[in-house]
Amino acid sequence: MTATKKFIIDFDxxxxxxxxxxxxxxxxxxxxxxxxxKLQSIKDITDQGMEGKITFRESLVQRVEILNxxxxxxxxxxxxxxKKVSDSFQRNKEFLLENRNDIYIISNGFKDFVAPIxxxxxxxxxxxxxxxxxxxxxxxxxxxxxxxxxxxxxxxPDTIKKLNLTGDIYVxxxxxxxxxxxxxxxxxxxxxxxxxxxxxxxxxKADHIAPSLDExxxxxxxNKKFSYPKSRINxxxxxxxxxxxxxxxxxxxxxxxVISSALSEDELAEKIKKYLYxxxxxxxxxxxxx
Numbered sequence: 001m002t003a004t005k006k007f008i009i010d011f012d013x014x015x016x017x018x019x020x021x022x023x024x025x026x027x028x029x030x031x032x033x034x035x036x037x038k039l040q041s042i043k044d045i046t047d048q049g050m051e052g053k054i055t056f057r058e059s060l061v062q063r064v065e066i067l068n069x070x071x072x073x074x075x076x077x078x079x080x081x082x083k084k085v086s087d088s089f090q091r092n093k094e095f096l097l098e099n100r101n102d103i104y105i106i107s108n109g110f111k112d113f114v115a116p117i118x119x120x121x122x123x124x125x126x127x128x129x130x131x132x133x134x135x136x137x138x139x140x141x142x143x144x145x146x147x148x149x150x151x152x153x154x155x156x157p158d159t160i161k162k163l164n165l166t167g168d169i170y171v172x173x174x175x176x177x178x179x180x181x182x183x184x185x186x187x188x189x190x191x192x193x194x195x196x197x198x199x200x201x202x203x204x205k206a207d208h209i210a211p212s213l214d215e216x217x218x219x220x221x222x223n224k225k226f227s228y229p230k231s232r233i234n235x236x237x238x239x240x241x242x243x244x245x246x247x248x249x250x251x252x253x254x255x256x257x258v259i260s261s262a263l264s265e266d267e268l269a270e271k272i273k274k275y276l277y278x279x280x281x282x283x284x285x286x287x288x289x290x
Contacts, residue, residue, distance in 0.1 A: 005220070006165050007099075008156075008181060010173030010193070011107035011114050011130070017084045017196045019046050020109050021063050024077045028069035038066050052176035053199045055153050056108055060131070064144060073138035078116050085117065086195055087251055088212035088231075095217065097122030104163070105129065106156050108177055129159050131203070140206070157184035172216060179205045191216050195231075212253050231255055236272055 012019045025042045029035045042063050089096070096103060099235030104127045105118045111130040119125055132145040149155040149162075156177050160169070169187040171178050174197055182190035183205075192199075194204035195213075203209050210216045214229035223229070234253045237246060249256045 003128060004167035005102060006167055006169045007103050008106050008160060008169060008171045008173075008187065009103060009177075010171075010175065010178050011105055011109050011118070013050075013174045013196045014172060014193045015086060015105065015118060016081055016091055017086050018081070018168065019043070020077065020081060020113055021067065022046065023080050023084070023262075024069055024073065024113075025067055027076050027080070028067050032068075042066055042245075050175035050177075051199055056155070056177055057151065057153055060151060062190050064141065067141065069141045071135050071141070074112050074133075079114050081113060081117050082120070085121070086213070087206070088214050088253055089121065089196055089254065092213050093121050095213075096221070100124050100127070103121075104160075104165075106150070106159055106181075108150055108155065119158065133225055154184065156181050157186050159185045170216075170220075172210065172213075174199060174202065177200070182207070197221055211255065216252055229253070238268075 025039050029038050045059050045062050047052045049056050066290045107114050109129040109130050110132050110133050114130045115128045116207045131148050131150050133141050134143045134189045136142050144151055149158045170194050171187045172192045173183045181187045189207040190208040191208050192203035194211050211231040215231050217223035218229045231253050233254050235256045
């Protein structure tokens with residue numbers, strides 16, 4: 001990475017496959033008789049905030065209140081999140097380590113669990129910015145530091161402004177608060193990261209839709225490990241392909257479509273025009289069509 005490029009990376013549903021507070025809810029509410037209803041509420045509130053339907057501060061206050069979590073459960077959360085790092089970030093760990101000086105994690109999540117995950121991938125601790133839980137004497141989470149800019153609306157742009165970064169600034173994220181960075185004028189490009197979740201209301205505002213980190217490195221001519229991003233390779237799997245095979249292809253980053261029903265040869269001939277790879281146990285009666 002040249003010194004003129006800085007990358008601002010989101011954490012939830014970007015660096016990791018999941019929303020961390022959803023996972024914390026699974027842990028903190030496991031014995032709650034209203035667990036199912038409360039977890040759905042947390043998810044709904046998260047989605048509303050990510051899509052810009054409610055303010056981020058409203059989203060944060062409501063979710064922390066429902067969680068009823070404590071400090072001891074954060075360790076359990078960290079262990080769970082270590083297994084949920086996005087596939088393309090795992091594939092590009094070497095890149096993250098080599099370019100750690102120019103990569104910043106700016107998250108509306110909480111440093112209590114964000115920092116342990118990203119620093120294990122080489123991100124510098126001083127380049128990690130996130131909210132902070134407030135605990136009482138017993139270790140119960142009672143709220144969050146309301147003076148932290150990231151707990152406030154437009155917190156991400158304000159945090160970046162204070163860093164006084166030079167050169168081109170590229171934002172990678174899945175949510176509306178990531179788009180706000182570009183909209184505020186403090187970033188040159190916004191990449192809507194869709195590897196884990198695709199929010200049309202966010203991607204419609206992006207400069208580029210990125211189905212993986214591989215894609216971002218490719219378009220910026222910064223990829224060393226892969227000559228071509230697998231997310232640009234379309235794979236069509238037909239009839240009786242084992243689910244494990246499907247998951248392995250997806251985990252490798254390929255753009256996979258599965259069709260379990262039978263297609264006529266004419267339908268198949270039309271369908272495979274955009275695909276590089278085809279896997280099937282189908283016997284073709286007119287192979288010249290393909």
